[in-house]
Amino acid sequence: MIGDNSHLSLLSQTNVASLDSTKxxxxxxxxxxxxxxxxxxxNSAFATFFCNVRAFREEKFQVWRCPKCQTIHCLDVVDLSHYYAKYPFTQAVITWPLKILYKNLHQQLAKHGFSQHHSFLDYGCGTGLFVNYLQQRNFVRAYGYDPYASKENFGDATVLEKAPFDYILxxxxIEHVENPSVLLAELNSLLAPGGYIxxxxPNAANLDLSxxxxxxxxNAVHVPYHLHIYTRNVVEFLGKNQGWEFVDFFDxxxxxxxxxGLNTRAWNQYQRLLDGTINVVFQPLQLKTALLSHKFLFYAIFGYWLSLHTEMSIMFRKS
Incomplete structure (x- = not known):
């Protein structure tokens, strides 16, 4: 989750908007x-998506794909603080499935040398669950920052003064901010020489707007929270513009x-069994409903191998 506070002026810079004088x-x-x-x-340039957060389930937003670079943009500029006020991700807690998933994330970092003696920053950490996961495993130099959080809960920007960081997550x-280059330039200033980010x-190339x-x-389009969604080529382009070296790609x-059951397609199918919003992921599991669904069981077993690859991760190294 990413936000405003002291950094909003940086993160909201945009060559976005033209003003509709009638509305x-x-x-x-x-x-x-x-x-x-x-x-x-x-009209053919736009697709209409509903908001997948329960509080705003009845609201619809248009998106469009740039025919030149394939970036997907959310058309309407809204007051995001209004939508984040009822964001279900704030309800997340550490559970045993989440520990398995965080182990996978940790391994992506460890593949490139991340260890307990390194300094680490989770930028846009939300409620800081991954930071807490690392700290419980004696990563004593693991820190989190989220401009939308209160100062008592990872919103204290003074943590950035601990820079430079060896690793940044x-x-x-990046899909939540108006100007990705402004954000990445800020992170570049926080990243140690030789450090990894x-x-x-989401991967715009694999999202079917039809x-x-x-x-x-x-879920990946996630209007109106995702402002711009990029392809692998665009993210690599943005990273190289910071002088970073491409290191690894996870598809x-x-x-x-x-x-x-711990794969994207299984979770998406589970959503469809209930009200279709992402809120269900953060509520007690309705195990009977899930296990009585043949489609859920199918994706629970085979979903990983049937992935639509709608998301990605890219590792860079600062020279």
Whole structure:
């Protein structure tokens, strides 16, 4: 989760918006990567998705894909603080399945040398669950920061003064900000020479905007929270613009694993059994409902191998 507070002026910089004088609503009509401008009157350029957060389930938003760089943009500029006020991710707690998933995330970092003596920053850490996971495993120099959090809960920007960090995690953050280059430049200033940064984000190349009713796609599009969704090529381009060296690519999210039920397609199917919102993931598991569903059991077993690869992670190294 990413936010405003002292860093909002940086994170909200945009070549986005043109103002609709009749509705007084700002719209993202210009691609933030390649400056392509979409024709607002061309209805065929837009797809409509509903919000997958229960409190805003009845609200719909339009998105469009840049034909030049394939970046997906959420058309309407909204007051995100209103939508984050009822964000279900704040209800997340450490559970045994989450520990398995975090072990997978830890291994992605450890593959490139991450160990207990390194300093680590989870930027946009939400409630800091992964930081807590690491700290419980004696990673004493693991820190988290989220501008949307209160100062008592990872919102204290003074933690950034502990820079430079050997490793930085940017998990499900870059798609939440208006200007990714501004954010990455800030992180570059926090990253130690020779340090690594892991960026996890949806993969625009594998999102089918013609199927907005399918949770495999509407979860990743995640309107209106995801402002811009990028392809692998674009994220690599953004990283190289910071002078970073591409190191590794993971073609799925850390929470897409071979473990029974712990894969993206199984969770998406479980959502469809209930009300279709992501809120169900953060509520007590309705085990009977899940186990009585043949489709859920199918994806619980085979979902990892049938992945649609709607998410990705890219590792960079600072020279």
């Amino acid at each position: 007084s609503i700002q719209k993202r009509l210009q691609c933030s990567i390649c400056d392509y401008c979409v024709d607002e009157k061309d 940017l998990q499900d953050v 892991l960026i996890g984000t 199927q907005p009713h399918i949770s495999d796609f509407y 799925r999210a850390f929470h897409d694993t071979p473990w029974f």
